Structure formats: structure tokens, C-alpha cells
Amino acid sequence: MPYTFAERVNHMENSAIRELLKVTEQPQIISFAGGLPAPELFPLKEIQESYAQVFGTGDPSVLQYGTTEGYLPLREEIAAQMRIKGIQAEAENIFLTNGSQQGLDLIAKLFINPGDIVLLQNPSYLGAIQTFRSYQANFETIPTNGTGIDSAALELSIKLNRPKIIYLAPTYQNPTGTTLTVEERKMVLRIASKYNIPIIEDDPYGELHYDGSSILPIRSFSTEDEVVYLGTFSKTLAPGLRLGWIVGGKDLITKLVVAKQGTDLHTSTLLQKATHYYLTHFNPIQHIETIRQAYKIRRDLMLNELKENFNDQAIWTEPSGGMFIWLTLPEAYDTLKLLPYALASNVAYVPGVNFFTDGKIYSNMRLNFSNPSPLQIKQGIKRLASILPNY
Amino acid sequence: MPYTFAERVNHMENSAIRELLKVTEQPQIISFAGGLPAPELFPLKEIQESYAQVFGTGDPSVLQYGTTEGYLPLREEIAAQMRIKGIQAEAENIFLTNGSQQGLDLIAKLFINPGDIVLLQNPSYLGAIQTFRSYQANFETIPTNGTGIDSAALELSIKLNRPKIIYLAPTYQNPTGTTLTVEERKMVLRIASKYNIPIIEDDPYGELHYDGSSILPIRSFSTEDEVVYLGTFSKTLAPGLRLGWIVGGKDLITKLVVAKQGTDLHTSTLLQKATHYYLTHFNPIQHIETIRQAYKIRRDLMLNELKENFNDQAIWTEPSGGMFIWLTLPEAYDTLKLLPYALASNVAYVPGVNFFTDGKIYSNMRLNFSNPSPLQIKQGIKRLASILPNY
Structure with missing residues (x-):
């Protein structure tokens, strides 16, 4: 047929x-x-042991339906990690996803009407482009000049195009590996806030820094919820687990709960408990x-x-x-x-x-x-x- | 903001x-x-052992990115189970999802334009209604009379409303627990096929029969791909794992791959391998x-x-x-x-x-x-x- x-x-x-x-x-x-x-x-050994410990409690609730937001102790642990990166967050700001790709999909579901414009880096992560495209977004690219993002051109583009969201992977970006400077981060945030455009900050690679220390995420500079931050365990732990998270304001988390209920109810309870065990009993740092x-x-x-x-x-x-x-x-x-x-x-x-x-x-x-x-x-x-x- | x-x-x-x-x-x-x-x-013990065995191979690929369709041996095993239920299926017809709720979401993503009509039972599973609603579907209900589905009224409704899909949970339905007879299944399939309307057959409860043997799924009566079948391990194994599947034609599976790539890339490799171990080394029957x-x-x-x-x-x-x-x-x-x-x-x-x-x-x-x-x-x-x- x-x-x-x-x-x-x-x-x-x-x-x-x-x-x-x-x-x-x-x-x-x-x-x-x-x-x-x-x-x-x-x-592998540590994750194996984490699963064994979670099963070893004999508590069958590890295999039962769980809450859509995620396993509370894991949300608390991730919030603590976010605070170390300069992001003010409590458990109520953390929402678990099946990898950050699902974070992108849920964000697109909440924000993108057909024809809406996503403003993004040129080039950008292919998976994000595909997700936004599946929601029938159109694209405009963030203008650059010889030294980085062109702030005047960016503001003009926002005025002209009125993007629905700005999608940025500011740190060791896929595909180029390039990174926005602190000044660029603050500048983009200032301009986006001025025009009330939320920034979606995708940060799968932030922990993988090889020259000196890590760079502060854009969300660490925001005082309101201008920035929605996407994190993942795929690069620091293992991608086959499929576990990521979103950091957002309480109102956004409430919307994400409704969106994820219709999408897949919740992320695996067993996976979340095992990951929490790993983070709190081994040495992820x-x-x-x-x-x-x-x-x-x-x-x-x-x-x-x-x-x-x-x-x-x-x-x-x-x-x-x-x-x-x-x-x-x-x-x-x-x-x-x-x-x-x-x-x-x-x-x-x-x-x-x-x-x-x-x-x-x-x-x-x-x-x-x-x-x-x-x-x-x-x-x-x-x-x-x-x-x-x-x- | x-x-x-x-x-x-x-x-x-x-x-x-x-x-x-x-x-x-x-x-x-x-x-x-x-x-x-x-x-x-x-x-719990058997699933614990299945995870231990999968980890015990020492093969780190259990934690690596996997294919979007799903782990091939698990797809083969599910196809074999489907054939026992009278559904002709090979591995190429099986697509793994994060529970059948994700199956519903992906089907809605592929089929529903805003304003499209979903024809469904009255009442129907709340989670399906919510998913279809999030894609801005409208609803018409399947007409019944004293003895079940009213075939003449159903055909008239399809002619008038031109639904995009028919959503049915024909077996021990949530919320009513009621079941379509074999005659009703064949009749709905015949009418839906006549008007080229795909049937989405949601079957989370089919294995949970308490009076006599199981009833054949609607897809078992279809010769082409008029019926997309949704299955799940949530009720027969455990819901906290989040594992379900879709049975469909090869062309539909190809579309599902693209949709799921943008949604969450793939379902956990570890979970799929552990479930495959459970199904093939313990006694699920x-x-x-x-x-x-x-x-x-x-x-x-x-x-x-x-x-x-x-x-x-x-x-x-x-x-x-x-x-x-x-x-x-x-x-x-x-x-x-x-x-x-x-x-x-x-x-x-x-x-x-x-x-x-x-x-x-x-x-x-x-x-x-x-x-x-x-x-x-x-x-x-x-x-x-x-x-x-x-x-």
C-alpha cells in the first residue's frame, strides 16, 4: 500500500x-x-559494576516506569556538576534525555513552527540541522568576519530575520573544532537577550579540553533563562548508553515533561540509576x-x-x-x-x-x-x- | 525571559x-x-544475569553508538516471535524503539500534518491521544452499534472524513479492556485497505490473555503493508527498560530510520544486547x-x-x-x-x-x-x- x-x-x-x-x-x-x-x-568494568550494584539491591523498581523528568538523585548530581561549570542549577532545572540528540528534538518540538528561522553557525552539527529541518525550520547563518562573530551583522540579522532560536555549539564545535571566545559568548548572549531570542547551547565536547582549562558555558553568563543548555554522557562516559540532559528554567522543564510524555514517557530507570551509581562511586573526573x-x-x-x-x-x-x-x-x-x-x-x-x-x-x-x-x-x-x- | x-x-x-x-x-x-x-x-535475577553476561564478554562495543534500526540479532529474534503470532516478518521489517510510546511518536511524525484526522476507538489510550494531539491531529471516532463496530457507519466515516491513519488497540484495549473479534479485525482491514488508510495496530497487551489462547493481530491478516504493528517489552518483561518495536514494510522502516536519527539516533546498544541475551538464554514464554x-x-x-x-x-x-x-x-x-x-x-x-x-x-x-x-x-x-x- x-x-x-x-x-x-x-x-x-x-x-x-x-x-x-x-x-x-x-x-x-x-x-x-x-x-x-x-x-x-x-x-566498561566500572559501568558493569554499577549495573551489578543497582541490580544487587534486589529492588524491582529499577525496572518499573519512572518519572518523566528523570531520577531525582541523578538530577541532583548533574546539577552539582553544572554548578562546577559556573551554571546555577538545582535538580528542578535538570531534565534527562536519551542523549542530547533527544534534547535537540524536544527543543525543536517546543519551539519550531514550520517556516520559523533557526540562526546557527556555518557550518553546524549535521544532526541538529536534520532535526530542525524535520520540523520544517528555515536557516540563517551567524555572520562572521576575519576575527570571529560580527556583532553588528549579527544584530542586523536578528532584526531582519527574527529567528525563533539561536543554535550554538560554542565549544570545540562539530564539525570544525572551533570555539567561541568569552567575549563572543557574552556578546551573543547580550544581543540575543535584547531581542528575546533563546540560545540553545549544545555542549557535548566541553569536557574534552587539551590546552589548559575548560571554558565557561554561555549559560554561566546568563541571569535569566535566555540559554537552554544541552549536556550528554556520550563523550565523557559512553554513547551507547544514550543519556543526556537539558538545563533550563522551571517553566521550560514543565513543558519538556509534557513533550517527552508524548514522545517516549521517560528515560530508562535502570540506566539512570546505574549512571548515578557510577558518578557517585567511581572517579569520573x-x-x-x-x-x-x-x-x-x-x-x-x-x-x-x-x-x-x-x-x-x-x-x-x-x-x-x-x-x-x-x-x-x-x-x-x-x-x-x-x-x-x-x-x-x-x-x-x-x-x-x-x-x-x-x-x-x-x-x-x-x-x-x-x-x-x-x-x-x-x-x-x-x-x-x-x-x-x-x- | x-x-x-x-x-x-x-x-x-x-x-x-x-x-x-x-x-x-x-x-x-x-x-x-x-x-x-x-x-x-x-x-530481576534473569535480567541482572543478562546484563552481567553482556558485560562479561569484555566487548566495549556494547557501549558504542549503534545502528538506528536496532541490534540485528534482536531484530531477528523479534521477527521470529512475530511469525509465531501469524505476522510475516523478517529482521528487515523490525525497528526498535524506546517503548511503543516512541513508536507512536515516530508514526505520528511520519504521517500527521496539522489538521489531519486520526480515526480511533472511543475511548482510546490517553498516551496515543496526547501524541497525535501534539502533532495537531484532529479526531474522529470509530462508530459502534450494540454488537461492535458498525461497518456501514465506519465506511461512511472514512468516505466523509478521509482519515490519515486509523489507530486501533484491538486486544484488551487500554482503557476498557475490550477486544475486537476476528470478524471485526478482518472487516476493519478490508474497509481501510479499500480506501488506502493505514491501520496503526497498538498491541501492548496481546500476550496477557487469561481465557484461552491469544487472538491473531490485525497485521496477521494483511498481505501488503496496510497495518503497522507496534509491540513492546514493557508488559511482558519490564517497562523501566524502555524497549519496544515496530513491524512495517521495508519502505516504512527506511523512513523510520531517518525520523529516529533526528529524534535520538538509536536505542541503547547495551539494553538491546541484554534483552537479546534474556530472550535467547532464559525462558520468556x-x-x-x-x-x-x-x-x-x-x-x-x-x-x-x-x-x-x-x-x-x-x-x-x-x-x-x-x-x-x-x-x-x-x-x-x-x-x-x-x-x-x-x-x-x-x-x-x-x-x-x-x-x-x-x-x-x-x-x-x-x-x-x-x-x-x-x-x-x-x-x-x-x-x-x-x-x-x-x-
Whole structure:
């Protein structure tokens, strides 16, 4: 039977790239394509023990329906962690989600009417673009100049376009790895507040800083609820758990409860209790430090290999944290057309074009350095450089 | 900062009832209000062992990002279970969700434009009504006569209203506990197919049959993909896991993948592997039989207590399965206004009005018999009867 789908389905994209990149599962391919953490660093034993302890209480309520907001002790623990990052939050400000991707979906559900404008960085996280697009949002991009965000142009854009929300990943952004300065954070917040536009601050990578200490989130500078903050355990603990959170005002949390009730009732009770056990009985701070040290080595290695192999052929970002380097080839190159050559040489990346909402810039590639081993980074960057003459 | 929400938020309801029923968490209250399974019957030890075994492999991929469709061996196992129920399905027809509530949300996302009509039973599951409403659906109800669904009136309604989908919980429905006959199932399918209207068959309770064997799902009678089937482990295993599935044609699964990618990427890998271990290494069939025996005793006891205490004052359904009895008082009663009296007598139910999309019938209450103990059922029904004279 042929189905008649809703209009929004026309705005959902089944990424051709995703299909193409399925070959990266083959063992001979060195993949810089995924956004995956290094699985060998997952605290598998500690999470195993956390689940065993939660089951060991013999309390069957770990398998029963739970509250939509989330498990209260976990909300309290996350609020305490948020306060360490400079964000004023109590348990009542914390809402648990199935990863921060669900946070994005619920925020879009609450805010986006068809045709509403989302103002975002250019390029931006592909998953956010897809989510907003599925709610039939339109996009405008945050204007930049040589030194960062252009404040006058930003204010003009807000006046002209009246965006419904501003979506920002200010810290070690996916895909570029770049970070807004403190001054930019304060400036964007000031302008957004002036025009009553909420900022959605997506911060999956904030803890993964490799040069000095962490940078304060935008929400730490806000006094009202101008900023909705999205956090996740996917990068600091493990993505396969599917656990993230939203920090927001009490009124927003109330709306999120209603939205999530219709979406999936609540996030797994067992998962939340096990994660709470892990956070309060093991050493998550030490664990994150372990990840940082490993990823810093991989970032430095990839930057070094890029310098040795691409020096005259490309430019790239030098991120202070996160999981990605953004490489830009001369304009003549199309990284989408280059990808089959890369795959034939057993190396993979994500072409940059899909991270632009207007999809017109073809010369970038996103390179992930957290998942491949140091040896794979050395070999893979050499392979990547070797395909350029073929093009 | 005051937020400007999307139009759909005006269609989301923060149930006042839900707030009122929060007091049912107090231990002195006997609650027939929830839709909760009996936690003392959860296979806690077996699930604990399943998680331990999955962790015990030492394979960190259990904590890594997974595929959106779901873990292939689990999809194969569910497909095999579906075939036992008469549904032709292979792994490629199975899509994993965070409980069947997420199945409803994804189906609504794919099918419902604002203003589209959903044709459904009157009354229907509140969570489905809320989900469809959040996508700004309108509702028409399936016409019935003294003996069940009125086929002529149904065909006329479809011709007149051109519903986008038909939503049915044909087996031990929430809230009434009633079941469509095989003839009704075939008749609804025939008429829906004639007009190309997909049927969404929601089947959380099908395994919980207490009088004879199970009844064939509507999808078992369909030869094309006229029926999208929603299943869940919430009632047969445990709801706190949050795991359900959709059975659909390959084209629908492809659309669901794109929709879920924007919604929450995928369902927990760890959860899916542990559930697969449980299903293939323990005895889920015996476990479901244990639940059936316990719930049958509770159903019989509640029916008996209703007869002894309400015989001249109300009528009620006598469901052959599921978790609910639907009680109807004389029209003069308003169960919403009666609820505070019930709570003051330490007994709770859900007023029936919210299960009607037009919200005009006030004399029903939904009584759950799966969660309260036999002693609580005896005491609670007596308490409930005792409040009627106060009204």
C-alpha cells in the first residue's frame, strides 16, 4: 500500500553519505569519518559494576516506569556538576534525555513552527540541522568576519530575520573544532537577550579540553533563562548508553515533561540509576582526564601528520579540544567526489558540504581523531594525501 | 525571559489528573490508577544475569553508538516471535524503539500534518491521544452499534472524513479492556485497505490473555503493508527498560530510520544486547505464563469484588486479558469530581473522561488490576464503593 506521508517527511534526508560510509565498517578501512569516542577507553568494568550494584539491591523498581523528568538523585548530581561549570542549577532545572540528540528534538518540538528561522553557525552539527529541518525550520547563518562573530551583522540579522532560536555549539564545535571566545559568548548572549531570542547551547565536547582549562558555558553568563543548555554522557562516559540532559528554567522543564510524555514517557530507570551509581562511586573526573590525555596525543599526531603531508595543499583548524579537525582544500576540490578515491585507498572522512545549511561549499572534510589509533592516524593521513593527485 | 513556543505546544496537555494522582505514591493509598505491571513479577535475577553476561564478554562495543534500526540479532529474534503470532516478518521489517510510546511518536511524525484526522476507538489510550494531539491531529471516532463496530457507519466515516491513519488497540484495549473479534479485525482491514488508510495496530497487551489462547493481530491478516504493528517489552518483561518495536514494510522502516536519527539516533546498544541475551538464554514464554496466572487471579478477584460491592450501582467490562477494567456509573456521577473523595478514602483510579477525544463523558473510571496485590484489590474496591453515597 502506498503511504501518504506528512509534509515534514519531505524535509527529512536519508543521507547518501551515511550509506556510502557504511563501508567504513570494513576492517581494512581507516575511518576518520565517524564521530565516535575511543571504545578502548570506555570504563566498561566500572559501568558493569554499577549495573551489578543497582541490580544487587534486589529492588524491582529499577525496572518499573519512572518519572518523566528523570531520577531525582541523578538530577541532583548533574546539577552539582553544572554548578562546577559556573551554571546555577538545582535538580528542578535538570531534565534527562536519551542523549542530547533527544534534547535537540524536544527543543525543536517546543519551539519550531514550520517556516520559523533557526540562526546557527556555518557550518553546524549535521544532526541538529536534520532535526530542525524535520520540523520544517528555515536557516540563517551567524555572520562572521576575519576575527570571529560580527556583532553588528549579527544584530542586523536578528532584526531582519527574527529567528525563533539561536543554535550554538560554542565549544570545540562539530564539525570544525572551533570555539567561541568569552567575549563572543557574552556578546551573543547580550544581543540575543535584547531581542528575546533563546540560545540553545549544545555542549557535548566541553569536557574534552587539551590546552589548559575548560571554558565557561554561555549559560554561566546568563541571569535569566535566555540559554537552554544541552549536556550528554556520550563523550565523557559512553554513547551507547544514550543519556543526556537539558538545563533550563522551571517553566521550560514543565513543558519538556509534557513533550517527552508524548514522545517516549521517560528515560530508562535502570540506566539512570546505574549512571548515578557510577558518578557517585567511581572517579569520573579521573576518567575524563584519561580520555583527555589520549585524545590530546591523537590530536597532536594528526596535526603533525597533516603538516607533514598536506602542508602546501590545504589548511586546517587546530582545535583546543573535542574530536574533530576541519580541513579545507583549494576551491577546485570537491570532497564529495573525492570520497570514492579515498575509500578505494582504504581511508574515510565526512565531506563538509552537509554541514552547511545552504550546501554550497564543497572543499572541506571533517576528520575525527578520537576513534582511530595513533598508528591509524599516521597511516590514514598519508593515504589521504596520496589521493589528491588522482583528482 | 518569556519564551514564544510553537503552535503545537498549545495542543499538548499537562494532565491535571497526573498531578492529582501523584499522591498515589503515598503508601496508605491503594492505587488502581496506574498502568503499571506488578514489579514483584519482574524477572530481576534473569535480567541482572543478562546484563552481567553482556558485560562479561569484555566487548566495549556494547557501549558504542549503534545502528538506528536496532541490534540485528534482536531484530531477528523479534521477527521470529512475530511469525509465531501469524505476522510475516523478517529482521528487515523490525525497528526498535524506546517503548511503543516512541513508536507512536515516530508514526505520528511520519504521517500527521496539522489538521489531519486520526480515526480511533472511543475511548482510546490517553498516551496515543496526547501524541497525535501534539502533532495537531484532529479526531474522529470509530462508530459502534450494540454488537461492535458498525461497518456501514465506519465506511461512511472514512468516505466523509478521509482519515490519515486509523489507530486501533484491538486486544484488551487500554482503557476498557475490550477486544475486537476476528470478524471485526478482518472487516476493519478490508474497509481501510479499500480506501488506502493505514491501520496503526497498538498491541501492548496481546500476550496477557487469561481465557484461552491469544487472538491473531490485525497485521496477521494483511498481505501488503496496510497495518503497522507496534509491540513492546514493557508488559511482558519490564517497562523501566524502555524497549519496544515496530513491524512495517521495508519502505516504512527506511523512513523510520531517518525520523529516529533526528529524534535520538538509536536505542541503547547495551539494553538491546541484554534483552537479546534474556530472550535467547532464559525462558520468556514461561515467564509470561507466570504473569498471566497472577494477573488472571487479580482480574477474577476484582470482578468478584465489583459484583459484591457495586452490583446495583454500576456496570463494568469483563476483559479476557490486559490490565484494566472499565467501570461505568450512572450518568449523574462525575468521576472527576468523585476522585478527591476516593483519595480521601485512600483509593485511586483514573477518571474516564480523558480517554475520550471529545471529553464529554464523565461517568467512567479505569481500574488497574495488575499492580495492586489481591489484598489491596479486596480492600480497595470496598473503599471505592463506600465513597459513592458521599457524592
